Amino acid sequence: MCEWKPDFDALNERVTKIEGRMSQVEHDVGKMRSETQEGFKQGAEAMREINVSVSNLAHDFGERMNSFDKRLVTEKEKWGDTLRSILVWTAKVVLAGAALAMGITAWRTFTQ
DSSP: OOTTHHHHHHHHHHHHHHHHHHHHHHHHHHHHHHHHHHHHHHHHHHHHHHHHHHHHHHHHHHHHHHHHHHHHHHHHHHHHHHHHHHHHHHHHHHHHHHHHHHHHHHHHHHHO
């Protein structure tokens, strides 16, 4: 019998235990890797959803601003028409007053 046999048996037992622990570490690292990859996939999907939501919000905001601008233009047109009609009526009143004053002056001139 070999005098190194007990040492070899102890060494083989230690190597077997180390192999078992190493297999467990490899398994755990593989599991961590797959969890990390799954997390990145979920993060990418969440970012896509956020991107779609932001795009939808931007589109909605653009539509609302266009609608708001259209209403402003319409209101400006209405105010413009109102002010134009006020100006026309004011001019008519002033011209009518001037014509009346001219008429009164002419009547006084001819009747004296």
